[in-house]
Amino acid sequence: MYPSRSIFLREPMTNDHPQPDPSEASDDVPALMDSNAPDPAPASEAGPVADAPRPKKKESERRSSSEDMPSPGNTTAGFDTVLGKIVVESGLVTSDELEQCLEEAKAIENPEDLRTLSDFLLEHDYVTRHQLERLQKEFDAKKSSQRIPGYRILKKLGSGAMATVFLAKQLSLDRLVAIKVLPKKFSTDANFINRFYKEGRSAAQLNHANIVQAYDVGQAGDHHYFVMEYVEGETIYDRTKAEKRLHEADAIDVVMQVARALQHAHERGLIHRDIKPKNIMITGRNNVKLADLGLARAVDDEVAAKAEAGRAYGTPYYISPEQIRGEVDIGPQADIYGLGATCYHMVTGRVPFSGKNPSQVMHKHLKSELTPPDHLNPSLTAGFSQVIEMMMAKKREERYQTASDLLEDLELVRKNETPHYARPKVDLSKLTVKLGQAQPGEGQAREGTGGNSPLTAISITVNVVLAIIVIVLLLISFNS
Secondary structure, three states: OOOOOEEEEOOOOOOOOOOOOHHHHOOOOOOOOOOOOOOOOOHHHHOOOOOOOOOOOOHHHHHHHHHHOOOHHHHOOOHHHHHHHHHHHOOOOOHHHHHHHHHHHHOOOOOOOOOOHHHHHHHOOOOOHHHHHHHHHHHHHHHHHOOOOOEEEEEEEEEOOOOEEEEEEEOOOOEEEEEEEOOHHHOOOHHHHHHHHHHHHHHHOOOOOOEOOEEEEEEEOOEEEEEEEOOOEEEHHHHHHHHOOOOHHHHHHHHHHHHHHHHHHHHOOEEOOOOOHHHEEEEOOOOEEEOOOOOOEEOOOHHHHHHOOOEEEEOOOOOOHHHHOOOOOOOHHHHHHHHHHHHHHHHHOOOOOOOOOHHHHHHHHHHOOOOOHHHHOOOOOHHHHHHHHHHOOOOHHHOOOOHHHHHHHHHHHHOOOOOOOOOOOOOHHHHOOOOOOOOOOHHHHHHHHOOOOHHHHHHHHHHHHHHHHHHHHHHHHHHO
16 A cells, blocks of 8 residues: 555545546635536525415424524625615515514514524515525625725635635726635635745746636735636536547647646746646637646745655646655656646546545556556547557656657647657567467477477577567657
8 A cells, every 4th residue: 555645635535426536526626617616506406486385384393494504694794684675676575575574583582583584584485595595696796896906706606625716807907807715714824825825926927828817816804815817618627527538639639738838837947736627627619728826836946845845746636656756856747647647537538547545546646557548448549549658657757758749749649640759568578479388289299209399490480580570660660
């Protein structure tokens, strides 16, 4: 079993999901638009629909349901205070109906009765729970927009343990942006704050069509925020999940665009360190954007490298062997490995290595032989399969050394030509005839003659011929 070490997981693993990616249930906030985040439950699940008759509940039943599902008024500070004004202005409730509910709320004498105005509005069927949820979301967005000067929050795109992402409008330039906000619970944690600002500074160094652009980073009150380009689309994870497998041509196009983004970052001394399907956005026009530089690190940042030595930073399903080992000198080849693992997932519909826990998965990255992608998807060309296998070579010196080398091979494969760097693995043991390998009846013949069987001479001749053929083929391929 892989020895225990400090592991910084960008994406929690769960056991409830089979391949391709058990991380589906992760509450990790995807950069930008892993934003097909679950919406609030529809009215049919969250509560009765508007036209359905609502049976009266006993007080004990109301208390029970209140404990199971807190009322909207209790979930957002300040919402119930202004709820009366909001429902009247929106035309959902008349002034008389509101006054009736307010009087009933004031008449509560039992201190254990925790009903609020929203509960009384629901009991009288003046509003539906779906309407209250919509009003509350609008209230939250308006409240949030007051926290970050210069931006108006439009809606929440996604949320998780590490951050919440909002769609907003930048008022000065009248453009849509995405704003990542650090949760208040981390606002006093220097480590989280430093990492948050580091992501913004890393992204600001890059200006490329295939990288999500950084616009601003700052603090408003207790809230630290990072403003970035808004990408309307889906993640590669979402697309792969929907299509099961991507066609080779589509996968090559995606990988080439990400490789160009990495080439730009690597030339400026930055390593992403967390390439995975959920960090790659794709628009309706198939334009690809690399997102989430939360783990990015400068190649020459010796201080950070030594501080992180011995720790595995990344996502288990796509992490490189050198990251698993916590090596200090992480280079571009680590990103190429992550992109190779991502490509493998795209074209086979499964992650390269799976396991019950992160340690098991990472141990397989280190020790287990990779099943060739064209064995799982026979429609792949041999050249493309060889490229993926070279990207995922366990020894970094056997991988593509730069993104430009990878791009050269991908361009050749796209033209149905032989890749320049990636080569098929030649197993001579399968091509040769083993010396002295007995055939039926051979032993008896040898005993009768007292000498070597003619088959031995034939075997030697065949082996020599095959060796010459292999050498010639290798010379031809290298010269091409």
